[in-house]
Amino acid sequence: MSHRMTAGRRAVRYAAVPLTLIVALSGCAGEEKPKSGGTTSKSTKTAQGGELRPIMSVPLNHQAAPAHVDLLALSRTAANTVTARFKIVNDGESPIDLAESLGEPGDATDPGLGDPLAASGVGLLDAKGDKLYYPLQKKTEDQNNCVCTRLFNNPVKPGGYINVYATFPSPPAGVQKATIVFPLAVPFQDVPITGDPVEPLQTQIDPAKVQLDQPRVADVRSLTEGTEQTVDDDPDDRSVRLSADVLFAINKAELTPRAERLLQQVAQQIEASKGTTVQVDGHADKTGNDAINEPLSERRAKAVADRLKSLVTRQDVTYESEGHGSKEPVATNETEEGRRKNRRVTVKFARPPAPAPPPVNGEPYKRGSSTVLGSATFQAAAAQGLKVEVNSLHRDSSGLTILVWTLRNTGQGKPDVGQKLEKSAFIHGADPQPMRLGTTGGVMLFDSAGQVRYNPMSLEGGPCVCSRLGASGAKKTIGPGESVVLWxxxxPQANAANLEMQVPWERGADAVVKGLTIR
Structure with missing residues (x-):
């Protein structure tokens, strides 16, 4: 049974765990070998010399030295699990300490959070099911409980490598491919899950021989914002936020002619849904007072519910409506943009089945690719010299679309980009909920034809499905001639085309790359 992570327990981990508090903990140093001493079984797919061949390779952005990660295997293993094997290679001249870099993001007070000194932040993403699976944990009293590689006292030497593994709960049997999210690196997208046996590492835990704790499985959410409506999806439900400015005249609760088109669209989605309850909630901004706002928001919610009931032909649907006044804002009330977002009527119902994604056209990003699909520079003076280069925009067989891009310093300064690429109320009208810092969650894809803005996907409770520049060891200060690869x-909708990438700095679209096509 999966353990769903609740909001408030899944905020991003910002503070590193002080090593002085854990000096008594031990880890393996050097290049860990398979249990057989480097040999593999005949059925294991290997290159010459007995080593596993890399399936995919992606850059690792660590501040100490350039590096990359090879994915060696993704295989079904004992006790209904899936195990991934990696090789982290140091391409530079300084050692790389990953002790606190690959841990699970989250609230450090959460007792179920993965071991911060292990590869507990590596995730197996089932994009069709909108679930992210973290490595399994043993039932034990100490913190060394991850069914994955422990990285404390295990640096990657210059020119050397370390082997890393992570064992996950198996996604549903019908899931044949998955994307592996790896901290500080670009994801391994759309990887087949095989049944090929792989020789375990010397310290690798056999999940069939230990008592396992409940799996940690996070819901994946998507947010598509428009001026008239915003759609917020999780694995089970869809919430459609309709702009009250479109639905109603000021201080009125009678639907406008413009409202009809929007409500017909929502009614079609309810028809396709298998749920039997539709919840309609009215909300206001903080203009005025709730003595007026609450009854007004209640009347507006009832007007929308009544109209939807007349539009939907299904007879098994129950409609519930409620007004909340200004008590539940989704954005700041300090800006006009934020107040506009707060004036809304939200319609929530069971998420309808997703349409089949379009045929796959293209392939995922590859390390060392010189492809540049488009580029742009920033308007902000503090970002002068920084250049954005789009390397890949690929939609895979599950419909998951990953943007890979390079942030390059062509100037002479050393800008710190750690907090500049995050979504914020100041430049986007709304903060991420709950708050997070140090991600590229403010990088949007804008569809001018549909007038919608696609936010990066996020995990239940906050963490963004994107680059985490706030992670320990992440390279966020970019010197002259240096660059980082981000994602x-x-x-996006299946028909999304001619997109533009909007990168924040002092404004929401400070650097804009236009004319992007999903491949």
Missing amino acids: DAYD
Whole structure:
């Protein structure tokens, strides 16, 4: 049975765990070998010399030295699990300490959070099911409980490598491919899950021989914002936020002619849904007072519910409506943009089945690719010299779309980009909920034809399905001539075309790359 992570327990981990508090903990140093001493069984797919061949390779952005990660295997293993094997290679001249870099993001007070000194932040993403699976944990009293590689006292030497593994709960049997999210690296997208046996590492835990704790499985959410409506999806439900400015005249609760088109669209989605309850909630901004706002928001919610009931032909649907006044804002009330977002009527119902994604056209990002689909520079003076280059925008067989891009310093300064690429109320009208810092969650894909803005996907409770520049060891200060490869994951509509990438700095679209096509 999966353990769903609740909001408030899944905020991003910002503070590193002080090593002085854990000096008594031990880890393996050097290049860990398979249990057989480097040999593999005849059925294991290997290159010459007995080593596993890399399936995919992606760059690792660590501040100490350039590096990359090879994915060696993704196989079904004992006790209904899936195990991934990696090789982290140091391409530079300084050692790389990953002790606190690959841990699970989250609230450090959460007792179920993965071991911060292990590869507990590596995730197996089932994009069709909108679930992210973290490595399994043993039932034990100490923190060394991850069914994955422990990284404390295990640096990657210059020119050397370390082997890393992570064992996950198996996604449903019908899931034949998955994307592996790896901290500080670009994801391994759309990887087949095989049944090929792989020789375990010397310290690798056999999940069939230990008592396992409940799996940690996070819901994946998507947010598509428009001026008239915003759609917020999780694995089970869809919430459609309709702009009250479109539905009603000021201080009125009678639907406008413009409202009809929007409500017909929502009614069609309810028809396709298998749920039997539709919840309609009215909301206001903080203009005025709730003595007026609450009854007005209640009347507006009832007007929308009544109209939807007349439009939907299904007879098994129950409609519930409620007004909340200004008590539940989704954005700041300090800006006009934020107040506009707060004036809304939200319609929530069971998420209808997703349409089949379009045929796959293209392939995922590859390390060392010189492809540049488009580029742009920033308007902000503090970002002068920084250049955005789009390397890949690929939609896979599940519909997951991953944007891979390079942030390059062509100037002479050393800008710190750690907090500049995040979504914020100041430049986007709304903060992420709950708050997070140090991600590329403010990088949007804008569809001018549909007038919608695709936010990077996020995990239940906050963490973004994107680059985490706030992670320990992440390279966020970019010197002259240096660059970092970053990424963001999206769930755009199947017909999305001619997109533009909007990168924040002092404004929401400070650098804009236009004319992007999903491949």
